Amino acid sequence: MSVILSIPVLSFITVLQSAVVSRLPLNRGTADLMLVVIVAITLQKSVKTAWQWSIVGGLLIDFFSGLPFGLFTTSYLITTGIAFHLRERIWRFSFLMQLLVVLSGTIIIHGLSMLVLFLQGSSFQFSTVLQVITLPSIILNFMLSLPVFLIIQDIVQQLNPPE
């Protein structure tokens, strides 16, 4: 998967995230399509450029978000690291790994977001945020995971047919 290809593909994902996915909340939580896509790409063994895809996706979301620049890039890079770590050790049950890494990624992004907002002076109850934003977001990310994983798997196999 070429890095050049990542720019138009992930730009489209960013637009889709902002224009559609963010408008479909469950309670106050929303799905993170970019996270789900990056995790699905990283978990494909034939993909050698997952780090680059992660950086491009993170930067694009950072451009669109009002959170401090770099928060999403950092979060996606940590999540990609987790995905790589698991990919090297567990070679089966890819979809279960997808769920596990998406869960980790969501917790990392939400944790960092809460930390930043807390440092900026916002007051909130952790349990309320967990109940109203984080848990619904995890559910939505899980719901997106299966179709995204299958689509990415199919695309990667088309681009890199097994020898």
Added chain:
Amino acid sequence: MNIRFPKSIRILALSLVAIGILALALSGVFTSLSRLVVSPLTSLQTWVSQQYQGVEIFLSASQDIREIRQQNTELEAENARMQAQIVELQQQLVEYKILSALLEFARANPEHKYIGASVIGRDPSPFLNYIIINRGSDDGLRRGMPVVTQNGLAGRIVQVTASGARVSLITDPVTRINVRIEPSRSAAVLTGSITGDITLEQIPQAADVNPGNLILTSGLGGNYPANIIIGQVTSIKSRENDIFQSASVQSVTDFDDLNIVLVIINFDPIDISPLLPNAETP
């Protein structure tokens, strides 16, 4: 021994035989014989005729089915076109209603100049309450301009590009708006939160605030023009030992259904930060 009769006699004999047969037939002698021969033929003819009619009906029916199917396909296509048209018209009706409501708002508040903008996106993070609109600096928009809907205040512009702008909604956690509570005219500060709830803080203990009271911008601080409706008080939290009361607010704007907004373009926000006591002096 061959006996050959003259031709005329043969003709006469044949004629007599024919006449005889006819006479016998007319007298009914052959009736039972003809029944015996004709009945099976009639039955056979009836069966053949029925089979033929069946085949004829089958052939004509299959042609009818083909015609019906074709008509059905055409009607389905027509139906799909009509459905799409209905959805489009319903969408236009919704837009028309919003636009006419916005126009009403603009007429009711003629002191401001407005630019309409469509909401084209939201912040990717669920922790921030931002919207992205399709107007930017090319349209005369600048940072700090207030954004309203037909119902009341929505937020203000925090970032502008050439063709778009990011609007911080009043539900955003960083929101701090000086407001006035009607009818008591008490001052308070409206704040947003991560969960999207908005609350009133710093309401003086002496202030007479009740559920249903109206919240309007006060204009203090210079960030928003005065007298824009924000919402209504829904509940009050007041304890004797506290310096201030606080209250929950129900916004008049439905932030989950923002499609078109108005930007007030003739309002210049005032930066009073240099005047604040803890500001650094050169």
